[in-house]
Amino acid sequence: MQQIIYFFIRNKNFLLFLFLFVISLFFTIQSHTYHSGKFVTSANFLTGGIYSFESSISEYFGLEKQNLKLVEENKRLRTQLSLLSENATAKVEDSSFLNSRFRFRTAKVINNTYSKSKNYLTINRGKRDSISIDMGVISPKGIIGIVNATSGNYATVLSILNTESQINARLKKSNHFGSLVWNTEDPNVAQLIDIPRLAPVVIGDTVVTGGRSTIFPEGVLIGTIKDYNLEEGSNYYDLDIELFNDMTNLRHVYVIENLDADEILELENAVDDVE
Amino acid sequence: MLNNDFFINTVRFIALVLLQILLLNNINFMGYINPYAYITFILVFPLNANKSLLIFLAFLLGLTIDMFMDSGGVHAAACSFIAYIRPWILKFSFGVSYEHNTIRIGKTSMAQRFSYVGIMVLLHHFILFSLEIFSLQHILLIVKSTLFSGIFTILLVLGLIILFSRKK
Numbered sequence: 213m214q215q216i217i218y219f220f221i222r223n224k225n226f227l228l229f230l231f232l233f234v235i236s237l238f239f240t241i242q243s244h245t246y247h248s249g250k251f252v253t254s255a256n257f258l259t260g261g262i263y264s265f266e267s268s269i270s271e272y273f274g275l276e277k278q279n280l281k282l283v284e285e286n287k288r289l290r291t292q293l294s295l296l297s298e299n300a301t302a303k304v305e306d307s308s309f310l311n312s313r314f315r316f317r318t319a320k321v322i323n324n325t326y327s328k329s330k331n332y333l334t335i336n337r338g339k340r341d342s343i344s345i346d347m348g349v350i351s352p353k354g355i356i357g358i359v360n361a362t363s364g365n366y367a368t369v370l371s372i373l374n375t376e377s378q379i380n381a382r383l384k385k386s387n388h389f390g391s392l393v394w395n396t397e398d399p400n401v402a403q404l405i406d407i408p409r410l411a412p413v414v415i416g417d418t419v420v421t422g423g424r425s426t427i428f429p430e431g432v433l434i435g436t437i438k439d440y441n442l443e444e445g446s447n448y449y450d451l452d453i454e455l456f457n458d459m460t461n462l463r464h465v466y467v468i469e470n471l472d473a474d475e476i477l478e479l480e481n482a483v484d485d486v487e
Numbered sequence: 488m489l490n491n492d493f494f495i496n497t498v499r500f501i502a503l504v505l506l507q508i509l510l511l512n513n514i515n516f517m518g519y520i521n522p523y524a525y526i527t528f529i530l531v532f533p534l535n536a537n538k539s540l541l542i543f544l545a546f547l548l549g550l551t552i553d554m555f556m557d558s559g560g561v562h563a564a565a566c567s568f569i570a571y572i573r574p575w576i577l578k579f580s581f582g583v584s585y586e587h588n589t590i591r592i593g594k595t596s597m598a599q600r601f602s603y604v605g606i607m608v609l610l611h612h613f614i615l616f617s618l619e620i621f622s623l624q625h626i627l628l629i630v631k632s633t634l635f636s637g638i639f640t641i642l643l644v645l646g647l648i649i650l651f652s653r654k655k
Contacts, residue, residue, distance in 0.1 A: 225538050229571035232546040236560030236567065239550075240618050243559025254557050262555075266509055325512070325556065327519035329620045329628075332557035368557055396620075396628065399518065460515075 253361040253368050254334045260366035267322040278463045285352035315469040321462045326399040331371040338365045348468040354433040354456040380422035389422045399459050404451040413440050426473040503528050508555045522639040527647045545570030565614040612637045
């Protein structure tokens with residue numbers, strides 16, 4: 213017994229180190245697994261507060277560019293709107309008939325990383341603004357990521373520039389779909405994998421979200437094909453996608469809630485259970 | 488005296504965390520090179536202080552940085568590791584004399600200081616990037632990031648040490 217106690221006293225530094233190291237590894241592994249309640253995120257009172265203080269100052273330096281982006285988006289939406297109202301045969305009088313499946317909320321990015329292999333953003337909306345895990349986040353120019361942790365007033369977003377991220381995407385022209393991933397090399401280029409060999413792939417073609425998940429609406433812009441690679445004997449293309457978004461310069465974003473998500477997931481689970 | 492040390496180290500802890508998250512994390516030199524100079528806290532922590540305390544504080548420092556950077560526990564792991572092996576590195580760089588409390592890091596020769604800072608920084612960065620990237624396929628990326636960020640950090644840490652030691 214005495215021996216054991218002596219052992220502990222003699223090696224107390226090593227044991228303390230081992231204990232803390234194992235805890236850190238646990239946190240690390242937990243952050244590598246996709247869906248899990250994490251303890252260590254920047255969506256909390258302290259970090260969120262400091263980041264929003266920082267962004268309230270640095271915001272002013274990028275105002276002009278951000279305004280330009282929003283104006284561009286307004287222009288695009290106006291054009292679509294005018295096309296729509298020209299083509300509409302019967303005008304929708306009551307907004308309750310406009311039962312869109314998706315609800316959009318605005319948010320501001322208060323922290324953004326893009327230089328690591330696993331990047332996250334922090335936004336200034338949280339549970340109190342009805343943001344919850346697994347909602348999609350887009351910017352005026354295209355897709356950004358998926359909410360992966362929330363606190364009262366803040367949420368963190370798993371960026372598409374993260375090796376854990378995998379988003380269903382398709383070619384706009386031909387409907388062939390694959391998965392959007394990132395190989396950590398360039399913050400403006402993502403990879404689209406598993407596009408079947410039959411698909412007509414042309415450099416410059418647009419890639420949009422696939423709508424097979426409950427997270428993003430179909431047809432949200434992602435980017436254009438920059439380069440493609442078909443390995444010998446492989447049935448699938450690997451495409452390099454030049455993103456529309458400048459992921460290094462984000463401020464105003466929209467969080468998308470799919471109002472039917474629960475219903476769809478419930479149905480799918482029920483089908484899985486039967487099998 | 489004890490209170491004074493306590494005060495200085497608390498201020499240093501907070502100041503270095505703020506410096507790291509507000510300034511250094513936004514440098515992104517050549518796209519991905521950031522210095523991690525917050526570990527200066529571990530390097531200049533009083534040499535004769537309690538070792539268990541240092542390991543615990545290093546863990547806390549790393550975890551704070553992790554919280555801000557959403558990186559799980561990679562900084563905490565790397566920090567507690569270099570805090571644990573610090574006595575051996577000190578012995579290697581400064582000889583046994585450091586144990587007799589005669590050494591002030593700010594007053595040692597440049598070569599000794601450089602070897603101490605260099606070894607600690609490179610070890611920290613190697614563990615940090617290995618855990619963060621977490622795949623053998625990207626071993627080249629790990630080595631590259633360690634070297635580039637490491638050089639950046641070493642220069643910055645040496646500068647910070649001069650800054651910290653001038654006050655006395």
